[in-house]
Amino acid sequence: MSTGTASHASSSFAALLRLLRYARGYRRRIIAATSCSIINKIFDIAPEILIGVAIDVVVNQEQSFVARLGFVTPQEQMLVLAVLTFFIWAGESIFEYLYKILWRNLAQRLQADLRLETYEQAQRLDMAYFESQSSGQLVATLNDDVNQLERFLDGGANALIQVGVTVVAVGAVFFVLSPLIALLAFTPIPLIIWGAFFFQKKAGPLYADVRQKVGDLSSRLSNNLAGIATIKSFTSEAREAEKLRQVSEAYVEANQRAIRVSSAFIPVIRMAILAGFLATFTVGGFLALRGDLNVGAYGVLVFLTQRLLWPLTGLAEVIDLFERAMASTRRILDLLHTPVTIQDLTDATWSAPVQGQIRFESVSFHYPSSPGGVDQVSLHLPAGQTLALVGATGSGKSTLMKLLLRFYEPQAGRILIDDQPIDQVSLAALRGAIGLVSQDVYLFEGTIGENLAYGRPDASEAEIIEAARLAEAWGFISALPDGLDTQVGERGIRLSGGQRQRLSLARALLKDPPILVLDEATSAVDNETEAAIQRSLAQISQGRTVLMIAHRLSTIVQADQIVVLEGGQLVEQGTHQQLLALNGRYAAQWRVQTGLMSP
Template sequence: MSMQRNNNQGGPMRPGGPMGALGRPVEKAKDFKGTLRRFTGYFAPYKFQLAVVLVTAILSTVFMIVGPKIMGMATTKLFEGLIGKYKALMMHQPAPGIDFTYIGTVLLFLLGLYVLSSIFGYIQQYVMASVGQRTVYRLRKEVDEKLSRLPLKYFDGRPHGEILSRAVNDMDNISTTLQQSLTQLITSVVTLVGVIVMMFSISWLLAVIVILTLPLSLVVTMGIAKRSQTYFRDQQRSLGILNGHVEEMYTGHKIVKSFGYEKKSLAHFAELNEKLYEAGWRAQFASGIIMPLMRFIGNIGYVFVSVVGGILVTQGTISIGDVQAFIQYAQQFTQPITQLANFANVIQSTMASAERIFELLDEQEEIPEVAEAKVIESSQGAVTFEHVRFGYNEDSILMEDMNINVQPGQMIAIVGPTGAGKTTLVNLLMRFYELNGGRITVDGVDITELKRGALRRTFGMVLQDTWLFNGTIRDNIAYGRDNASEEEIVQASKAAYSDHFIRTLPDGYDTILNEEATNISQGQRQLLTIARAFLADPEILILDEATSSVDTRTEMQIQTAMSELMKGRTSFVIAHRLSTIRDADLILVMNHGTIIEQGTHKELLEQNGFYADLYNSQFTGRALQEEAV
């Protein structure tokens, strides 16, 4: 979820009211120093650019700071001229003129300073934007490359949203900090030091008066910020619950309508929305009240400065222009303090994001390919499992001493109850997971000696869960084969019995599928994945209940087409409906990760074992259902 960020200068800023992130709960890094040290290493190639940013930021800020002092000189000269005229009139003497030449010179000089300050500010922002974006670009590239090298078990063991959050949200958080907060840190420090120096150079007494308001400002700010963090936590918690409800009702919209749940859903939404309103109102009020209170405290100091400054002017110990300049400095005094307090929270959040990204970058990668990785130019499709031992965890071994010998062109069916290890066997074959012992060979070559890409291109997969991407139907079918011609795509579609329904769509093969391909039916999605497998023309097929989402008539057609596709190819078929694999050359019966029976359909029925029970139970269940009807 993206959030709109604004500050009083019009640039993007973190949310949370006028005080930005100051009142919000802050996620902290576990190892702040170590993460900061590693993060700053990414700036090593940009030392010169950062030096330019530092110098230009200092010059830009210094020129802005000295502005009020120089403006005060013009004010003093104008005031002295007016007083001189007044005295001359009172004494009936010729009135001296106001030195507008001096005032004009001062104003031109001041204008030049402000122009230079703007130029240096522009250079600072331009260079920092380049450094920030290049740094984030490097981080994004490293994360993208890392994700391609991580083993499948990393993605299986973590929610996809959590991985995406690291790659997107945390990266965006770092990008915002680099773009704004680093330059803001420099300008805030220089402004604070410069303002204090200028105030003491004008009057130590007035400077002490302003500084005495600082502890009161800090007490108020920290007290309210501490309380507002509790409110912000409640707000985030309520927002998460409300978002979950909305997503649930949206994705299950048809079910909600089917069961007439609209009124209850709206009532529940209203209740959750009310809780979010209460939490949000309290959080925003607590955060928003900080700035008015700080202005109030600042105005108290402003009153004392004005009164004491006026007295000092009448005593002749300070010029009126200096009082004017001092008042401006007093108004600027709290701003950098607030920005620095805000930066303390921002840097904590940023380091937490950086730490999460570094954790991803430090994850254990796939075992590297051997130096002289092989490529099987023309695979025959012979597959062998030799004493294979595997477990997702070393303490929990799933397969122990598995041996399978598959000859080229054979159809191998894998059956068994849910969780028996059928899909695991296929994942091992494609080297998505590494073995704990033994080896798997393709055409006599250990798969660990093959290039992963070349090994996986040997296989064509049609899974029960269809996967299609946002794009045209043509592009989806051609996904597994580069430079496929239009004729080849159409032939593959015809073989998968999908050409007819594709041509009935308004745009035919140019029809755009949405992100979840919900603008076509589940069965049609399955047909497209089958067409993709036809076009890829692999040496070895892996079919995971590929016809489970199509009607009976289409299933029969696809089974005929599959029979043609599997001719001369080794095929691994994961089947739940045992009637579809009676003609298999070899049936592997799995349970608890182990092959407990293997043989042909006839042989296994004659054994009257586990397979026979599975097979007979399907037909017994069907007969019982028919009797009940």
């Protein structure tokens, strides 16, 4: 076997060993299913042996092998063989039923658990991971890759085990009856095994490419369906269909390359099998004609040669399933073992009820793949006050919000809430104390009521309605025919942008957090909606710490503090009036937005 072939084989079997280590909790089920596969195959081989014994009875009668067991007449011997045949066929059928049930149930259970565990791991991963990976690749791993593994466990695992059992069991019978013919019959097997590994080496990278193309196709479909309104508005349907066709064709071509390699395996192996069968057929026949081999034994050898060699043609399909499954297994287990850098102290909580004081102490952070970030930012926001962050795009406003939520870890400095470092409490405790209203509102498919209660599933209808009133969302909700039971559609597509933004605010309010973060919450709404949200904020900010990120300076005039960021650094800080008096960057931006000077 060549070095490359051995290397690739070891890679695939390394993936199999990783899978077995992962599946150690299913060990009893695997052992039970494997035992049933082995017993079934032994029963499956037995009829060929009985045919040879029957031939021996017909030819040798009172001198047959069965006669030596105490059954003298040929009639008795045939009856014994008939009874044995019945029990063997019954046993084969019973264990076939058992192994199919066990393997298929194992496949279903393992794929369900693996998909859930992989999804939970994806939820634990850092935001940086999602910013470097396409959602389509993740969906392909969670769905299609897990299904590939399920298909292998459904049939391929049993086939692989039974091929091994066939070689061992039939080989044992052969060497007992005729070592010479056994040697001839087994001669093609090394060639078949070498061919299997050779084709495995060729097919492995091709199937890895197929898995990649599946992810690309999934990404394209996901992105296009999410952006269908943009596609329609630019009348780009034909162009997008062509792009999808190209990605789909790339997937088809990748599959065709893999299929060409795997399909070539069977014709090559059939010729090797033919050589082994002809050797047994002719050499065994000559030995029987000379009287050196019992006629019944010759019959057993001919039948068992087929039983030994012909199933090996199915090795191509098994290897095809195995390679697909191992390519998928590597992707699944790689995702499961992706390191999580944001460490969660799951049992740590706040030393006292959160009041909402926030402190950034010399905080620095830079993104690995972009120039954005913050440098040595120090801020103090007393509990119950409102602080607004302003600055140009890329100045670091959203970075501070992400650091506060521990989507990222500071590379220098620290962040404290109520004088307690946020990395000393669990993520659940930290994020449970913060309500986020983002510029990019995400509503889950379901009803308005379900979306409002997303942070508090146990909230009563009265509490949901009160939160909607505070966010000035109850007016449009109550006007809908189904009210809170109105379906919002995927990503809230059935609602306007302003309606989605008000629901997002109501959802955060129902959570009733001591800290509220507004990430440009009014940037994408009309003036009426903005005014409504401002009225809401005037009420809800009472006794609550509010951190606002805004482009429209008119929305932050009443903030207790305003911080101006530029290039990731704090350049100005004060109230609205103080910053106007300073006549710096904030004052210049204010004049531009209010029309007091041209930009």
